[in-house]
Amino acid sequence: MKPAFPNLxxxxxxxxxxxxxxxxxxxxxxxxxxxxxxSTFSWVEPLxxxxxxxxxxxxxxxxxxxxxxxxxxxDCACDEEEKPVFWKTKAFxxxxxxxxxxxxxxxxxxxxxxxxxxxAETSQETVKQTLHLQIKGMTCTGCEAHVNQxxxxxxxxxxxxxxxEQESATVTYDSTQVQPSTILEAARKTGYVVKLxxx
Numbered sequence: 572m573k574p575a576f577p578n579l580x581x582x583x584x585x586x587x588x589x590x591x592x593x594x595x596x597x598x599x600x601x602x603x604x605x606x607x608x609x610s611t612f613s614w615v616e617p618l619x620x621x622x623x624x625x626x627x628x629x630x631x632x633x634x635x636x637x638x639x640x641x642x643x644x645x646d647c648a649c650d651e652e653e654k655p656v657f658w659k660t661k662a663f664x665x666x667x668x669x670x671x672x673x674x675x676x677x678x679x680x681x682x683x684x685x686x687x688x689x690x691a692e693t694s695q696e697t698v699k700q701t702l703h704l705q706i707k708g709m710t711c712t713g714c715e716a717h718v719n720q721x722x723x724x725x726x727x728x729x730x731x732x733x734x735x736e737q738e739s740a741t742v743t744y745d746s747t748q749v750q751p752s753t754i755l756e757a758a759r760k761t762g763y764v765v766k767l768x769x770x
Contacts (some may be wrong), residue, residue: 577658579636580667583629587671589615590622594678594713597761598685613763615693615709623675630668681713688723690730691745699729702751703768709735713716714763722757725749734740741767 578725588595596612615622638661657663693699705719715733718740722731727748742754751767758765 578579579629579633580658580664583626583633584667584671584674586622586626586629590619590626591674591677593619593710594681595674597717598713604642613710616710626671626675627745630664630671632665637661678711678713681696681711682716685713685716685720688720688728688731690723691727691748693729693745696721696747698746699731700746700751700753702744704740704742704755705766705768706733706738706740707764709733709738709763711735712766714761717761718758718763722754723760725753725757 584685593615594611673723695719709715709718712735713733718730722728722742725744727745728742729745730743740758744754755765755767
């Protein structure tokens with residue numbers, strides 16, 4: 572087996588991870604308690620189609636190398652082929668391929684890993700207000716869930732609706748418990764570029 576085989580596997584898996592880094596990094600930041608620039612890799616999003624292509628090409632090359640029939644070696648007088656180590660087997664390549672697919676699909680199910688915020692209940696003393704935010708740098712539903720979770724932690728938040736496609740969030744809150752500046756600060760902790768939406 573040629574040494575290129577493990578390189579193709581490693582390269583394919585690495586490209587798959589980088590293709591979804593824009594959605595994986597915020598989740599890792601939330602889990603690790605980090606905030607700010609570490610939590611956003613939105614600059615990777617335009618490269619995603621190319622990284623998916625690289626992943627597919629490298630893994631296809633690895634599968635081709637693994638499945639093709641070796642040329643008969645005239646000089647080899649050995650009766651038995653040496654059993655390959657696990658990382659050179661089809662089983663290992665299958666595991667890596669499945670992992671690559673899981674990483675490539677991550678943006679489509681990333682929001683499942685975020686805790687749903689428990690919003691404040693309304694009462695007669697509630698002074699309900701709405702705040703509209705512009706948010707740049709979101710790339711998937713995981714980004715939306717990240718913003719919703721961070722803002723939803725604040726006391727007095729009655730609802731958060733975020734859209735990465737519209738680059739916006741609408742926050743309903745009780746102005747007797749939380750101020751717009753606090754909401755803005757919480758949204759900025761996610762690492763995205765957040766400002767008040769101008770009418």
